[in-house]
Amino acid sequence: MKLVILDRDGVINHDRDDFVKSPAEWVPIDKSLEAISNFTQAGWRVVVATNQSGLGRKLYTVQALNAMHEKMHRLVGQAGGRIDAVLFCPHTANDNCDCRKPMPGMIQEIAQRFNADTNGLPLIGDSLRDLQAIAAVGGQPLLVKTGKGEKTLAAGGLPEGTLVFDNLFDAADYLIGGATD
Structure with missing residues (x-):
């Protein structure tokens, strides 16, 4: 089985400085x-x-988050795709949980659920914490330049072996085997 983990905001949909708080604000890249x-x-x-600290900050409800994810699943399905699971961390950075990226808790839970080895497991994200979470368990970090990706790249300090792509489409093409370089 081939498994890929995707961050949500800035990778699949446009991110917002004031948080994506409703299905209307959830707009695919x-x-x-x-x-x-x-x-x-x-x-x-x-x-x-996906980290969803907006829940912990009480900027939106679990019902609103579920509605955003229903929209995401519906649009992905209409495009001929499928998302097998969505895991989210509702905590803020001050909560010191093990599921909020850069901690690897969500990655480990995914690996356990899907009976997958984390060694080489790809995660596509736009922030340093996405890359750190997968690197912590021996996975393959892939950075996209969408969302916060350009700023993340410019800041440097990426985990060793991080691959960089313009967007999710290009990263998928590479992983699937369509890359020509």
């Missing part, structure tokens, strides 16, 4: 739905692992 479809069609399992 160009070609991200097609990228997930390509993973699905190539036999990959797709799991989303």
Whole structure:
């Protein structure tokens, strides 16, 4: 089984400085739905692992988050793709939990649920904490330049072996085997 983990905000959908708080604010990034479809069609399992501190900050409710994820699942399905699971951390940085990236708790839970080895497991994200979470368990960090990705790249300090792509579509193409370089 091939498994890929995706961050949500800034990778699949446009991020917002004031948080994505409703389905209306959840807007897919160009070609991200097609990228997930390509993973699905190539036999990959797709799991989303997302920090959602807006819940802990009481900026939106679990019902609003579920509605955002229902929209995401529906649009991905319409594009011919499938997301097998969505895991989220509702905590703020002050909560010191083990599920909020850069901690690897969500990654470990995904690996356990899907009976997957974390060694080389790819995670596609736009922030340093995404990359640190997968690197902590021996996985393959992939940075996209969408969302906070350009700032993350410019700041440096990426985990060793991080691969960099313009967007989720290009990262998916590489992982699936369509890369020509």
